[in-house]
Amino acid sequence: MAEPSRPQELPARLLTDPEMIEACRVRDFSRVFRLVKVHAGIYPSMIARRCDLTPSRVGEVMAARRQLVHMDVIERVADGLRIPGHMVGLARRPWETPAALTTTERQLPRREEPQQEAVPSALPGLDADSFLALTSRTRPSPSTLKALRASIEDYWRRDDQHGGEALRPAVVGQLRYVVELIKEDRHKPVQHELYAVAAELARLTGWTHFDARQYSQARTYFAEALQLAKQIDDRQFMANVLACMSLQATYQDKPGDALAYVTAAQDEARDAVGTTPRVLSMLSMREAFAHATLGNRNATHTAIFDAHQQFKRIRQGDPDPAWVTYFDEPKLIADTGIAHGRLGEAATAEPLVTDALRRESRSTNERGRAFHAFWLARIQLQQGKLDQACQTATEALERASAVASPRVTGHLKEFYNLLGPYRKEPVATAFEGRLRELLTV
Template sequence: MPEPSRSKELPVSLLTDPVMIEACQARDFGRIFQLLKARAGIYPSMIARRCDLTPSRVGEVIAGRRQLLHMGVIERISDGLRIPGHMLGLARRSWETPPSLTVTPCEPAEVPASTVEPPAAGLPGADVDSILALAAERDLSASTLDALHSSIADYWRRDDEHGGETLRPAVVGQLRYVVDLLKEQRPALLRDGLHSIAAELARLTGWTYFDARQYNQARAYFTESLGLAKAIDDRQFMANVLACMSLQATYQDKPGDALALVTAAQDQARAAAGTTPRVLAMLAMREAFAHATLGNHGATHTAISEAHTQFGRISTGDPDPAWVAYFDEPKLIVDTGIAHGRLGEAALAEPLIADALRREHASNHRGRAFHAFWLARTQLQRGKLDEACHTAMDALAPAAAVSSQRVAGHLREFYEQLEPFRREPAAVVFESRLREVLPRQVSGLPRP
């Protein structure tokens, strides 16, 4: 979304009004939107346009029928309406610093590395591209492709365990290396293999940006991955990338986009030869997420049923692509629980998420933290305060072990839901443990 011009800044009298300050601290967007209309002449339709929200959603917020909790939406509101970040509990926004004083942007305006000239290394004649060019002179073989595929599998494992932030330079470097190999004439089989590897590396890079909530960068790499897969007509992988983009759209609170993207993914999968039931089950579950974010109960339940039906058709000999192997039975169960949770069906969600969490591998720190916070939220919705706080405390150790802004976002959402119970003993113990394990996260949470 383009940033508003300086002429659209809010009146200082409004930003310094105690009523506005209090509304921002509480993230009472219904009250904020009312104040904007009354004091700044910014009507709901203008709010919707500036913040990339639908007018109906803005109306529901003003009427008190909907809350806005997703960090991506709150950031869009801050940027679109020029509400300083600190007033909404955010970091200082890039537009708050005059260009002449800007040193480093919060999110570098970077495009996929394979499309730009890489910076030279510090030693003359020993830059990375020169080294990789020398390596590229040797003949490629099937074993070379196998080695590259193995390194991608290792990247994904490390991403689950530690997050992708520290992996990203290595992944981007390997992506650039593989794209450079594609510039030379190769036998068709090797060329297709390199395209497939480059597509997977671009998707992985996009995923690391998505997990860091740097959505523009993620979308750029996902788009590059889509183009690489399209070059070899790998429709199943195109479906996989579109499904990733659909999931990102749910996090950006853009459910209409999420549904359109997953529908396109399903179209690609159905057009592909040999699409396996596991792939179709994964796509059906992503469709369920999109419908759940839209609040469509019937469509969500239908998509969940389709996911389970397709999963039941999986056979041992199915030629599943390596990238869908993660979608096993525990993943199916936990995603089913999350879809119910997104609909507010906590009684259905809680046992499913709890069951999957018991089966989740201990080394998958991000998944364990992510799903534990989801479980805690459903337990809190069911009035099980003690259990919710205990579950959330169990999530703190894996959350501390992984660098993931998505996990941090789920921690924040649970913390905000805990607000009415802040003085209860279980909540006090949880907050004490939170400050001990994740002191940096605590500094960014709203004050009680």
């Protein structure tokens, strides 16, 4: 058993596995990371934390798009994952030395790390992973699982109101805590619930990166969420994650990928037992977004029709997953308007988005209201309604200033760029001044 002050050791069976030995010998860290994930339960986000790497860099290494060649990085990987030095061509690592032989070792000069001196002495000195390993030995009770679910709901509410950047450290910490709990053998229903909670936390982390326009990191966490959901065959949740990836692809101007992801999501949902009409309606609307971005008018209209038909089938008491309850009637109406707006059908889109914003007047989802107001402003500008568009965009700007959401900020900067032909008009000048006052252009 690993000591509390040290990160958890890799299983002996992994360190003696011929494939692991060979991967370490040739420093094939793509294989090393995959083997560590499969046989030690150390997921990419944990690898990144232990080795002081970014999640996106770990993802690129695992996908064999990037290699680790610098000696200091290789040392961090060996130390973070507790790979003995000789396996990767390094000298014996300090942590390999038995406690009884450490006297001489301590006489060796040590590299100073000034940044660590600034850490208040009152803070605990245990490595975070080791601390989580200690806590994972407790047996989660039904109340613990209920508390984890409640915290996820709270995270989403706070994300809608304030943005996810400030939440991310807490969410990632809780994700790693739950992944540590999963490692221990438990009663099957408890293990199933832990996988489900971890999958939701991974998706939430991916979403916060997506909202921050950090797309590579978002994909890494979305992939982790898919893997966790796959372990318990939660096809509805896999469809949900794929729908998130589809939406991200539309933002990255990859409409072909967006359509492929949402089509896969719909396949997963149809194969799942008990998929609700609300889930199918949401997925059809994501399909409409993908087709609209591709300019497929007929396919967009068909997907919108399907979304509304599925929504009509919703009944009180449907066993909707918690993650889809946000998709209510105002959201359906707003998304319908946005899909028409993406096609350039501004006259059809404007009354829909206007109605949705009216229905959302008491909503606490500040980011959602800012997002919908941006789209209404853009649709109004498409019709040449400059004064209305600038007024609506200013309202969106006021809401966006209260939310840390680079995605919404990016939309408002996009609207500013669309004002190019009208820059000398007083209303455009006024919007530009307010934009510069509240945001950095």
